Amino acid sequence: MFERISRSIELVKASWRILLEDKKLLTFPVLSGIVTLLVIATFILPLIFSNGALSLATNSITGIILLFLFYVVSYFVVIFFNVGLISCVNARLQGKTMTVGEGLSAATRHLGSILAWAIIAATVGLILRMIEDRAGFLGQIAAGLVGGAWSLVTMFVVPVLVFEEKGVFDSMKESLGLFKKTWGESVVGSLSIGLIFFAIGIVGFVLVLATTMLHSETVFFAAIALFVVLIAILAILASAMQGIFVVALYTYAKTGQVPDAFNRGLVEGAFAPKSMQFGGNI
Numbered sequence: 001m002f003e004r005i006s007r008s009i010e011l012v013k014a015s016w017r018i019l020l021e022d023k024k025l026l027t028f029p030v031l032s033g034i035v036t037l038l039v040i041a042t043f044i045l046p047l048i049f050s051n052g053a054l055s056l057a058t059n060s061i062t063g064i065i066l067l068f069l070f071y072v073v074s075y076f077v078v079i080f081f082n083v084g085l086i087s088c089v090n091a092r093l094q095g096k097t098m099t100v101g102e103g104l105s106a107a108t109r110h111l112g113s114i115l116a117w118a119i120i121a122a123t124v125g126l127i128l129r130m131i132e133d134r135a136g137f138l139g140q141i142a143a144g145l146v147g148g149a150w151s152l153v154t155m156f157v158v159p160v161l162v163f164e165e166k167g168v169f170d171s172m173k174e175s176l177g178l179f180k181k182t183w184g185e186s187v188v189g190s191l192s193i194g195l196i197f198f199a200i201g202i203v204g205f206v207l208v209l210a211t212t213m214l215h216s217e218t219v220f221f222a223a224i225a226l227f228v229v230l231i232a233i234l235a236i237l238a239s240a241m242q243g244i245f246v247v248a249l250y251t252y253a254k255t256g257q258v259p260d261a262f263n264r265g266l267v268e269g270a271f272a273p274k275s276m277q278f279g280g281n282i
Contacts, residue, residue, distance in 0.1 A: 015241035029239035032081035071122035083107035085243040093259040159250040178253040
C-alpha cells in the first residue's frame with residue numbers, strides 16, 4: 001500500500017515537472033472547461049424557458065434525443081481539446097516545441113475522427129445513463145463498473161487516432177491491445193493522479209466545513225467560493241497531467257521506451273500485472 005502511494009506521488013511529480021516546463025499545456029483544459037460551460041448553458045437555458053416541455057430525462061424519446069445530442073457535443077469538445085493537448089505533449093516529450101495554435105490545428109485536422117469517437121462515446125454514455133435511471137441503485141453500480149472498464153480499455157483511443165491516423169474502430173481495437181499489453185490487470189497507475197487530487201479536494205471540503213465553527217456567514221460563503229476555485233484548478237491540473245501520463249504510456253506501449261522525463265522503473269512498476277506486483281500470489 002505504501003509503495004503504491006509513493007509511486008502515485010512520483011507519477012504526479014513527474015507530470016508536474018513537465019507542466020512547470022511547459023505551462024501552455026494548461027491552456028487546453030482551460031479552453032475545454034470554458035467551452036463545455038457554454039455548451040451546458042446552450043442546452044440548459046432552453047429547458048428552463050420551456051416550462052418543463054423539454055428535458056434531458058430518459059423517460060421520453062425527446063429527452064433521449066436531447067440527452068444524446070448533449071453528450072455528443074460535450075464529448076466532441078472534450079476530445080477536441082484533448083487532441084490538442086496530447087499533440088503538444090507528444091512534441092514536448094520528443095524534445096520539440098509546439099504552440100497552442102499548432103495543437104489546435106492538429107485537432108482541427110482530425111475533426112472527422114473526433115466526431116466519430118464522440119458519437120460512439122456518447123452512445124455508450126447514453127446507454128449507461130439509461131441503465132442508471134431504470135435499474136435504481138444496482139443499475140448505478142453496474143453502470144459505474146462498466147463505465148470504469150470502458151474508460152480503461154479506451155484510454156489509448158485518442159493517441160492512436162492522432163498519432164497513427166487510424167479509424168475509430170481500429171483505434172478502439174488497438175487501444176484494447178495496448179491496454180492488455182502494458183497494464184495487464186493493474187489499475188493502480190490509472191487511478192493515481194485522480195486519487196491524489198481527490199484527496200486534496202476532500203481536504204478543502206473539510207476546511208470549508210470547519211468554517212461553520214466560526215459562526216460567520218461571510219467567512220463560510222467566502223470559503224465556498226474559494227473551494228469552487230480550488231476544484232476548478234484541480235480539474236485543470238489533473239486533466240493536463242493525465243494527458244501527459246497517457247502519452248508517456250502510449251509511447252512506452254508502442255516502442256518500449258519511456259520518455260526521459262519519466263523514470264522507466266516507475267512507469268513499468270506502476271503498470272505491472274498483479275501477478276508480478278504480488279509475487280505471483282493471486
